[in-house]
Amino acid sequence: MRAGASGPDRSKEGPGHVGLSSRGGGALMARRKMGTILWSDDGTSCRVQVTRGRRSDGSRRRVTRTLYGVSADEAEAEAVRMAAELGASDLAGDSMTLSDFYWGLFRDTPSNRGTPRTKTTLRGYDQAMRRYVLPTLGDVRLDRITHDMQARVVQAAGSPRNCKAVLRAVLRSAYDMGYLAEEPMRRRIVAPRHRKEQVQPWDLREVAMAVEASRSWRPELRAYLALGLSGLRKSEALAVRPRDLSVTTLHDFVTGEATESMTVTVRRSYNEVDGLREGTKNDHSVRSVPVFAPLRRDLMEIARSCDPEARLVDLCESHFNKEWTRALEASGLRRVPPGTLRHTSDTIALDSGVAPDLVDKMHGRTEHSSTYRNYYRPALSAMEQAARRVGETLR
Structure with a gap:
């Protein structure tokens, strides 16, 4: 029971x-x-x-x-x-309220991928429903929730886009299960987005300074620096084990030369709520990518000193965040959140002329729009160089 x-x-x-x-x-x-x-x-x-x-x-x-x-x-x-x-x-359906449906049925249904929703996802859904939706619509019968009622709740929310996404997922599930006769939100609901100021990723000079300063950091932070600059999400980097690293010899059939490559296979994720779990954000994120070249030797030395099944960054998320901030302050580096290393990897790769398709593949994405909308943040110096090139073409 x-x-x-x-x-x-x-x-x-x-x-x-x-x-x-x-x-x-x-x-x-x-x-x-x-x-x-x-x-x-x-x-x-x-x-x-x-x-x-x-x-x-x-x-x-x-x-x-x-x-x-x-x-x-x-x-x-x-x-x-x-x-x-x-x-x-x-x-x-004639008597079930939105609150009944959410707590009684929706939370136990699988996600769109057919897998159980993670604790992290459910916690986010619960917060949005408790804060924005249920106080107004919780006691309303499902079949009596009108489009105008949905719009008012979304537009009055502190985070309209988040509220809209959660409410749409819940009502869509009710529709799919037969509790609603009409598909919800077929008409547009404008959800204002309050954008936070974006954190500028490290530029090449700052990356070089971080690589040099990391020699005095604890092993877990050095390992994360290497994995983050390789384009891994924070949750992916925190889950990597020594056994996920491999060294491969590549042969150039044109020159006949052999080069050595070190790759990391991304197949798991870790966060403080769900812990360690198999699988990543989506199916496209399961991948093998080259490790950031300047830190390969350092990462391999750290891996050799660890249990093959243990996490290289064997710290809980909150402790790791504190240690990361302390290390940057002690090294005189500009503070950036750990997850911003992925943005740094994207930006440096694109500024270096790497093909966008390849950048997306290395970072586990399938859409260019996501890269340019959320990750590519060129430094002012890079934009200045671009402006000068444009000016030179007019001479």
Whole structure:
């Protein structure tokens, strides 16, 4: 038996919150189209019963479960699940609220990739729903949520684009599961985007200074510097093990010369919420890429001193962030967030004339628009050189 994920905590209210009525012996019971919830006298357990349709012999189809130590919201979420198990979508859609659907069904459904949503993703969804959506639309029946109501919630949110993305995902799931008759958000909802000032990545001079200064850093930070400048996402770099590194000899069939290449295979990710897990942001991000050349020897020495199965950057995310900031300050380097090394890798590669298709492939992306919109941030010196070249063509 599964109590399910809870919504806003009403456990202090216990079974006596609005919508419950007393029934014999002090027990409390809530009646609704979704089922019946009967609470024990002390409020520590409840019996959830859902009845839908009839069996072939004419008797009613009924499911009953007893839950212990759950809140009122968790009991209601379980009633929603039980109704869904009985194939009650046509009936449940008439009474199911957005809150019922989100806590009772949506969080357990797989993502668009067909895999369970990560804890990090669910935490982001929960925050957006609690903060922006549920206070206004939580108690509204799914079939009564209009386009104008959706637009007002999105435009009033502190983060409109995030609110819109989450609300669309939830309502789209309700539509796909048959709880909504019309596809949500077919009409446009304008979501203003409040852009933060972008952090300028390191330029070539700053990268050279960081490579030199890193000789005095602890091994975990040196390893991250090499992996970040190789174009790995922060979550990918934090998951790399020594066994993910390999040295390969490449032969040039034109010159007959042999060169040595060191690559890292990206297949896992790590963050503080989900921990270490197989898989990356998307299928295209599983890749093998060359390690940033100036730090290959240093990275290999670090790898040889580690357990082949251990993470090279064997620090929790919050501790790593603090150590990274301290190292930059002690070295007199301009502070950039760890994830900005990926932007640095993109920018240096494109400024050096590397083909955009190859840059995208090395960084695990499939769209140029994402690279130029989010990652390519040329320094003022590079733009000045471009301006001078344009000027020279006019002479």
